[in-house]
Amino acid sequence: MENKPILKCTNLTKSFRIRKSIIEILKGVDLEVYPGELIVIKGRSGEGKSVLQWLLSGIDAPDSGEILIDGIPYNKLSSEEIANVRRQKIGLVFQNFNLIPSWTALENVESALLNSNLSAVEKREKAITILENMDLGHRLDNLPLELSVGQQQRVALARALINRPSLIIADEPTGNVDDETGNEMLNILLSYVRENNSAMVVTTHGHFTGIDLADKLYLLKDGLLVPQTKGQPEVTAAG
Ligand SMILES: Nc1ncnc2c1ncn2[C@@H]1O[C@H](COP(=O)(O)OP(=O)(O)O)[C@@H](O)[C@H]1O
Ligand SMILES: [Mg+2]
Numbered sequence: 458m459e460n461k462p463i464l465k466c467t468n469l470t471k472s473f474r475i476r477k478s479i480i481e482i483l484k485g486v487d488l489e490v491y492p493g494e495l496i497v498i499k500g501r502s503g504e505g506k507s508v509l510q511w512l513l514s515g516i517d518a519p520d521s522g523e524i525l526i527d528g529i530p531y532n533k534l535s536s537e538e539i540a541n542v543r544r545q546k547i548g549l550v551f552q553n554f555n556l557i558p559s560w561t562a563l564e565n566v567e568s569a570l571l572n573s574n575l576s577a578v579e580k581r582e583k584a585i586t587i588l589e590n591m592d593l594g595h596r597l598d599n600l601p602l603e604l605s606v607g608q609q610q611r612v613a614l615a616r617a618l619i620n621r622p623s624l625i626i627a628d629e630p631t632g633n634v635d636d637e638t639g640n641e642m643l644n645i646l647l648s649y650v651r652e653n654n655s656a657m658v659v660t661t662h663g664h665f666t667g668i669d670l671a672d673k674l675y676l677l678k679d680g681l682l683v684p685q686t687k688g689q690p691e692v693t694a695a696g
Pocket of ligand 2: 507508
């Protein structure tokens with residue numbers, strides 16, 4: 458394992474004001490993620506898993522604390538620079554895939570190459586290649602709704618992986634799919650991570666088949682990340 462973390466957060470806090478009250482969601486989260494590591498964060502619905510993933514991916518900013526991505530602090534970057542860092546280094550996987558409904562499979566994947574230096578032809582070829590590798594060569598021109606859930610999910614994975622991210626941030630990636638589809642997704646993600654020595658941070662409300670493979674397992678509870686030993690009882694509430 459290299460000793461330089463791809464992601465390091467210190468003392469992250471985040472609150473939301475809802476009408477007259479302030480709710481503290483994160484109360485001092487520390488996390489270090491090294492190349493090659495699979496980090497799994499369990500937590501009940503509403504504990505702040507998505508809020509934390511948005512902070513880690515630079516989509517939202519913490520109230521206090523610092524996040525370094527590959528040694529670069531997000532808070533020293535403009536939003537445009539953060540978007541560039543995210544495109545170059547991070548692959549995002551969402552529970553609902555977040556595909557653009559009016560774009561074809563190919564266009565959804567190509568969209569991840571928007572700011573790359575490749576020519577239009579090279580972008581197209583690259584997107585076609587990764588879709589072919591995901592067994593979607595015959596579905597390039599289909600809209601998301603014309604694809605099965607498993608196929609949609611592979612389009613989302615192709616989009617997340619096409620820039621060869623060194624960090625994958627996956628927020629309840631298997632939360633909305635059946636076990637077989639979830640396992641297939643997990644296999645694609647894990648083989649990518651292992652082959653590229655990438656890191657992956659996955660959140661789950663408990664039903665995640667890859668939990669035993671985690672290098673580090675945490676429970677997000679009451680605004681803090683509590684290290685867990687594998688094999689402890691699952692979180693029971695639905696996510
Ligand atoms: N933009 C927001 N404004 C107000 N409250 C929010 C906002 N985003 C999240 N929250 C609140 O933060 C809490 C944690 O949300 P979330 O991270 O989505 O939970 P989880 O992903 O663990 O189910 C919830 O109570 C939610 O209502
Ligand atoms: Mg969530």
